[in-house]
Amino acid sequence: MSARQSDYLAPLLAALPADVRQRLDEIGEVTIDDSNLAAMRGRTLRSPGTPTGTVEHTDHHVPGAPGDPDVAVRLHRERDVAAPRPALISIHGGGYVIGSHLGDDGRFDGWCTTLRCVGISVGYRLAPETPYPGPLEDCHAALRWAYRNAAELGIDPARIGIIGGSAGGGLAAGLALLARDRGEIPVSFQVLSYPMLDDRLQTESGRAGAPLWGPATNQYGWRAYLGAYQSSDDDVPAYAVPARARDLTGLPPAFVTVGNLDGLLDEDLDYARRLIAAGVPTDLHVFADGPHAFDSMLPNTAIAARARRTLEDWLQAHL
Numbered sequence: 508m509s510a511r512q513s514d515y516l517a518p519l520l521a522a523l524p525a526d527v528r529q530r531l532d533e534i535g536e537v538t539i540d541d542s543n544l545a546a547m548r549g550r551t552l553r554s555p556g557t558p559t560g561t562v563e564h565t566d567h568h569v570p571g572a573p574g575d576p577d578v579a580v581r582l583h584r585e586r587d588v589a590a591p592r593p594a595l596i597s598i599h600g601g602g603y604v605i606g607s608h609l610g611d612d613g614r615f616d617g618w619c620t621t622l623r624c625v626g627i628s629v630g631y632r633l634a635p636e637t638p639y640p641g642p643l644e645d646c647h648a649a650l651r652w653a654y655r656n657a658a659e660l661g662i663d664p665a666r667i668g669i670i671g672g673s674a675g676g677g678l679a680a681g682l683a684l685l686a687r688d689r690g691e692i693p694v695s696f697q698v699l700s701y702p703m704l705d706d707r708l709q710t711e712s713g714r715a716g717a718p719l720w721g722p723a724t725n726q727y728g729w730r731a732y733l734g735a736y737q738s739s740d741d742d743v744p745a746y747a748v749p750a751r752a753r754d755l756t757g758l759p760p761a762f763v764t765v766g767n768l769d770g771l772l773d774e775d776l777d778y779a780r781r782l783i784a785a786g787v788p789t790d791l792h793v794f795a796d797g798p799h800a801f802d803s804m805l806p807n808t809a810i811a812a813r814a815r816r817t818l819e820d821w822l823q824a825h826l
Contacts, residue, residue, distance in 0.1 A: 516715050519768060519796075526808040527796050531718055534804060539602055539724045547605045548633075561586060562619045564612050569652035572644040579630030580649050581608055583615035584661060585623075591657070593666035593695070593826045594625040596650050598682070600673030600800060602703070602728030603634045603642065622819070622826050625662050627653050631678070638734025639747040646682045647689075654692045668696040668759075668825065673720075673800055674728060676702025680749035680778070683758050696760045696825050698818070701769055701799055702778070703728065705750035706738045710773035717770035720799035725770060750774055755785035762790045762821050764814060766797020792817055 523531075539547050558564070563586050568577040585592075595618070599606040608628035615626035631645035650667065657664035671679035676699040683697045706729040708714065708722055729738070736743045745752035761782050765775040772793070779791040794801065794814055802811045802818075 515711075516717065516768065520718070523796055524809065527798075527801075527805060527810060530805045530808060531798060534719060536718070537720055537724055539604060540727050544604060550605070551610070558612060559616050562612075562616045564615070567652075569648055571648045575641065575644060575648070576632075578645045578648045578652075579608065580652070581611065581628040581630070582660065583611065583619050583626035583628070585619045588661065591661055591663040592623055592625050593668070594627060594653055594657075594660075594662045595822075595826075596646070596653060596667065596669045596682075597626055597628045598631070598646055598669065598671035598675035598678045599628070600671065600675040600803075601633075602724060603674040603677075603732035604728050605633065606674070618819075618822070622822055624822075624826050625660065634728070635731035635734070639732055639736070639744070642732070643678055643681050643685065643746060646678050647685055650682065650686065650692055650694070665693065666695050666826065667693070668698065668822075669694055670698035670700075671702070672700035672803065674703050674732075676700050677704055677749060680704060681746045683761075684749060684752055685746050687757050687759075694759045696762070697758070698762045698822070699764075699775070699778075700802070700818075701765045701771055702749075702763070702775060703771060704748070704778050705774040706733060706743070706748050707750075708738075710777075712772040713770050713774070715770065717768055717772075718798045719804065720770060722770060750778055755782050755787060758782065758785070758787045760788040760825065762792075762818065762825075764792040764794065764818065766794045766799065766801050766810075768796065768798040769801075771799065790821055 563584050565582045567580050571578050597611050608630040611628040629646050629649040631642040654664050669679045680699055686692050686694045763779040765772050779789050782789040796810050802814045805811050
């Protein structure tokens with residue numbers, strides 16, 4: 508690591524508020540590789556929260572892509588509401604290799620009532636057992652199910668958005684591209700929280716030694732997800748690596764958020780800039796004192812609360 512690459516992080520890390528510093532010390536570096544993958548899959552990344560009883564959480568299996576197995580989804584819907592509501596297709600993070608769709612209950616307990624929406628959490632298959640395009644096709648299957656069964660599910664088919672963080676943000680960006688090009692299902696908006704968008708690890712922030720989510724773990728996730736493709740290949744599909752997409756026109760409005768301590772900072776800033784240049788209405792938020800996944804990994808910090816308010820305000824306007 509060159510001095511130039513590391514120097515910009517040093518004063519930022521030194522100025523961290525106490526609550527962020529304490530939580531980073533508690534978590535340490537997130538390391539995922541073949542030796543601990545099974546153990547990491549057993550960890551709870553996001554607490555599902557305590558159900559309030561006002562929102563019903565039901566599990567379903569929906570038809571996958573041709574030749575693929577059914578996809579597990581969890582439907583979140585406020586009880587005793589008959590009128591169609593907008594929907595959020597939620598895609599969990601975890602570097603493409605860990606994580607679960609079962610951690611959204613607490614979030615949708617709040618959102619289904621305050622934002623007056625329906626939530627659908629996608630249990631996509633994980634890499635490396637299922638590399639690209641399997642996970643992305645699972646997400647598309649959930650979107651297709653929500654759209655085709657909108658009347659039964661209490662969904663307004665003209666108002667379906669997609670939301671994801673980290674690997675889920677990468678899948679959400681890929682899903683927006685895929686839905687645009689297939690032209691079958693309208694997507695109202697895309698929320699990309701600190702998304703994994705570029706497998707090439709060529710940015711300054713990606714090599715700067717950012718805390719919590721380092722380049723080795725990031726690259727492990729990409730290698731697992733890309734399978735037979737390699738970062739050096741010129742034919743890596745843009746649906747798998749959205750940063751490689753040459754044409755971003757015609758995509759739905761975007762909300763992009765990332766912390767200034769995130770190794771993914773540069774690739775996320777570049778993607779947001781390119782969305783704007785392509786004529787896509789884009790809100791970009793960079794949060795000071797924010798490492799990777801700060802809103803979920805550091806949930807009780809002041810920065811996480813501020814980020815949640817910003818996101819919910821944007822969602823309110825777009826739902």
